[in-house]
Amino acid sequence: MVIPEVSVKLYEYEGRELFKRYGIPVNDYVVVRNVEEARKAADVLGGRTVVKAQVLVAGRGKAGGVKVAENGDEAAELAAKMLGSVLKGEKVESVLVTSYTEIESELYLGVIVDRFKRSPVVIASAEGGVEIEELARTSPRHVLKMEINPLIGLADHQVRRVLSFMKLSGDIAAQAGKILRGLYRLFVENDCELAEINPLAVTPDRKLVAVDAKIIIDENAVFRRPEFRRPESGSGLEAEAARLGFTAVELDGDIGIIGNGAGLTMATMDMVKLKGGSPANFLDVGGGAAEDVVDKAARLLLTHPKVKVLFVNILGGITRCDEVARGIVSAYRSVGGGKKIVVRMMGTNEEEGKRILLENGILPFDSMEEAAERAAALAR
Amino acid sequence: MAILVDRDTYVVVQGVTGRQGAFHTRAMLKYGTKVLAGVTPGKGGQNVEGVPVYDSVAEAVENHPQINTSLVMVPAPHAGDAVLEALNSNIKLVVVITEHVPVHDAMKFINYAMLRNSHIIGPNCPGVITPEAAKVGIMPGHIFKRGKVGIVSRSGTLTYEIAYQITVNGLGQSTCVGIGGDPVVGLNFIDVLEMFRRDDETEAVVLIGEIGGDLEERAAEYIVRTRYPKPVVGYIAGRTAPPEKRMGHAGAIISLGAGDPASKIKALNEAGVAVASTPKEVASKLVSILK
Known part of the structure; x- marks a missing residue:
């Protein structure tokens, strides 16, 4: 069974709440959803403030989603512009009003899941405020990457190593050590894939304060972190597929793709492209898909306006070709009008599946390559 | 063996x-x-x-x-x-x-x-099979035939597709290992390549990768560093995948400039791996190498 994937990137304000819970100091902030609240928040915070659009896409600052306001009126004006606007494809539903922090220098602290090391890795730099991936590429010596054994956790000597790498000493080092320990604990206790403070600001009075928060929770752990569950509320092919229990990704072309298994479905897209066609989507029905599952997937694509041709590629292992064929036929009969369909199937109960297709006027293919060629030709 | x-x-x-x-x-x-x-x-x-x-x-x-x-x-x-x-x-x-x-x-x-x-x-893998000896996993056994090609793959059904092509071309497999589609898995390409190196029965290796992470680039680096003694044929799924989208597998995502197919194909090519562009071509490359 494919479980619909939940988006669990956290908004900055959610990240800040977590930071506070783990003893990581943040500058003062208020989350607001309308203009009046923004004015009030800026007045309460007093003086200069920063208004920040709450979106999950990267590159918010460059896209105009972070602005400085001198007073309550300006904050209200900025909030009015941001709220309801679309920033890099994402609608702004709320904004954060934060106090303006004087920054002397900027540090970076993060913890990520490292695929190759199969362990958490602490990332630290004394040159925060920039994209850490970029900095790691251009000045790798300025970025520390330190593996943490997940069975042991962050050890004291590892904390000391981070502090000395960042050339911190005295009271600032003590603050940073406490923040790093809090961040690692947050990372583990909330099933994070990423927990990042960038920048971690050093203020003129030598205090460390987090002025942004980026946290991504492991989708597969949401069952035990229900507070991070997000209702699937989007529209379009991907959201509809998720509601039906499939993983789908929308693409630009006109050939709808259904496959079983992520690798084979990607390979099917690639083959269609190689043969001169253009895939409209990626849709994986998963292992062991029964008739009704295939029927739903086929209906979803056959009724989608951009799909001219539907290409189904099934390699039967635990999936039975006869079940797949019945699902395809049922969908095609009721909603297939005018659209073309190409099916390639191989494996478990292949003969029965092909017989069902042939009886209903669909010519099955043996070869993935020939089927992809046919789909591309039909779409032209 | x-x-x-x-x-x-x-x-x-x-x-x-x-x-x-x-x-x-x-x-x-x-x-x-x-x-x-x-x-x-x-x-x-x-x-x-x-x-x-x-x-x-x-x-x-x-x-x-x-x-x-x-x-x-x-x-x-x-x-x-x-x-x-x-x-x-x-x-x-x-x-x-x-x-x-x-x-x-x-x-x-x-x-x-x-x-x-x-x-x-694994996790999130189809398991491991040594044809005609033992199958510890969920793959359809009849597709596999005992032979001299070792397969290591991040995928399930795509592995069956490629194994099938190898079987119908008369080569067969020594062992097929599905290492799993998750971001963090136990044995990776390098571990399995190392096992195949020491296995007398394996004469060539197929490496089936996909977008996401850098396990393929690491494998390429290993092949160069150790002067890998057996021919390797590669295949990378997801050449047409858009960035920042998870393609079914939790690990299959091009993110923050890492994990794109071009970098993997380039690294493998430079390591002397014959990278095929279709599953069928994997088999034909093997046939020409092992004939």
């Missing part, structure tokens, strides 16, 4: 009484795999397809001391504990089929396995 599983593989199936567990236990027995026991806590005393069920791995091993391999088909919330249980019973190979295992659980049991000198395959 072959690697990881063979005629001396004795299996316990954890999660044996579930629908999938029972189905695949039957399929493995039919293939000739020696499944000696099953485990489902609270269901000890039952049997599945004639295989006795125990409440714990410790009891299964006590009654069947030959057990050296576990197949884990326990639902994701409990899979991590099931793997630790197998490791605590000193099982040397644990194959984790379960999908959606939390990554923090996977990091823990993989690191624990390293300390105990055990191997983990």
